[in-house]
């Protein structure tokens with residue numbers, strides 16, 4: 001069997017808990033398969049990047065490189081997260097483009113290729129992840145790497161006209177043709193990417209996802225909705241049901257219902273709309289006051305980017321206003337927590353929550369929605385309220401599907417979920433759990449790698 005080499009900017013590092021779906025998904029995929037995981041160490045250092053530090057933990061060899069301050073600013077904070085992230089999440093008005101950042105992004109991709117190439121063997125299968133690393137495949141090819149190389153984009157793909165808003169887009173996206181296979185989360189993302197290749201790059205595209213650019217370069221585009229290790233989450237949730245952290249949460253509720261949200265503090269997650277809707281729910285349904293608490297776990301993310309800092313201040317104001325207005329001496333409506341928890345602890349929290357509230361404005365997949373489903377007790381499952389604009393909505397159609405831009409929709413869904421009869425909750429949950437279990441992280445990895453091997 002060939003060795004699997006995974007490359008991503010964010011690496012779930014040994015002995016370090018960190019929020020983020022890519023890292024938790026690839027951790028699960030590599031734990032089962034073994035292989036090499038190459039990426040950023042998470043450290044920013046003075047001076048130029050040294051050779052990667054290599055460390056083996058269980059079946060995974062980690063090869064981690066530091067970034068210089070300039071690389072971190074221009075590549076990670078700049079082009080990846082101030083330019084590509086808002087663009088790919090349908091928010092061109094937040095896009096901040098600088099030629100220097102684009103140059104830094106290309107420079108870091110070239111540096112990653114130089115650091116990775118000597119570690120590669122001829123029969124490796126190389127799997128590169130996400131918008132930070134679009135040019136990496138072309139850089140590896142330029143260094144003579146002939147291995148099969150696949151690419152997976154974890155975030156959404158907007159329509160062609162929006163992708164073309166990016167200055168010099170025609171210098172970036174054709175680099176995808178260096179990959180043998182380009183995977184995206186949903187059929188909508190696949191159709192949007194194929195339409196971009198056709199409309200903006202004048203490529204020929206086939207029904208099967210094959211793309212031929214005018215200069216003859218070709219690649220294959222297909223959808224592979226990412227999954228979770230559902231058996232592990234279900235097991236963690238069962239075990240955590242009696243853990244001190246879950247017991248403490250349950251005790252603090254004193255019999256009240258619990259609504260839970262778990263998201264990086266990111267403007268794509270629709271958190272202000274969610275906070276406003278919870279306030280609207282309490283305003284409209286006075287009988288529920290003091291009878292339901294909303295726990296929002298929101299670990300800060302990308303804090304050096306201004307939009308993320310603005311969002312944090314806005315959420316503090318919104319939570320403060322709702323709590324000030326409705327709180328009682330013995331009850332606070334919104335419990336707003338800016339720290340991260342391990343997945344084991346989260347599994348216990350999901351299990352005791354009556355509602356999982358997942359309302360992103362755009363999300364590639366949203367693994368929290370799947371984790372919430374996997375963690376439910378089969379005899380008394382909670383209800384998932386899910387945005388139509390999360391990739392997960394395609395597979396979790398039995399959730400209450402809402403449009404997060406309509407606050408009334410969220411308000412009504414909360415009332416509906418809190419009053420849903422047990423039989424209906426069981427029926428909806430069973431259908432979702434069946435799919436989350438079948439299309440799990442191992443199935444996702446196999447589907448991608450099988451097609452890459454074709």
Ligand SMILES: O=P(O)(O)OC[C@H]1O[C@H](O[C@H]2O[C@H](CO)[C@@H](O)[C@H](O)[C@H]2O)[C@H](O)[C@@H](O)[C@@H]1O
Pocket residue numbers: 010019020021022023025130131154155226264301302363364365366367
């Ligand atoms: O690495 P960070 O800048 O700290 O951000 C965390 C990750 O956020 C994004 O996650 C995406 O991947 C998930 C798994 O496929 C998916 O469910 C979610 O919808 C995506 O937003 C980002 O794409 C990753 O690169 C980041 O590591």
Ligand SMILES: O=c1ccn([C@@H]2O[C@H](COP(=O)(O)OP(=O)(O)O)[C@@H](O)[C@H]2O)c(=O)[nH]1
Pocket residue numbers: 018019020021022024025262263264297299339340341342343346365366367368369371
């Ligand atoms: O305190 C936290 C918050 C989140 N997560 C994990 O971070 C991931 C978030 O993935 P998702 O796809 O929902 O969103 P992303 O952050 O990747 O945009 C999930 O696996 C969560 O379990 C975590 O481990 N601890």
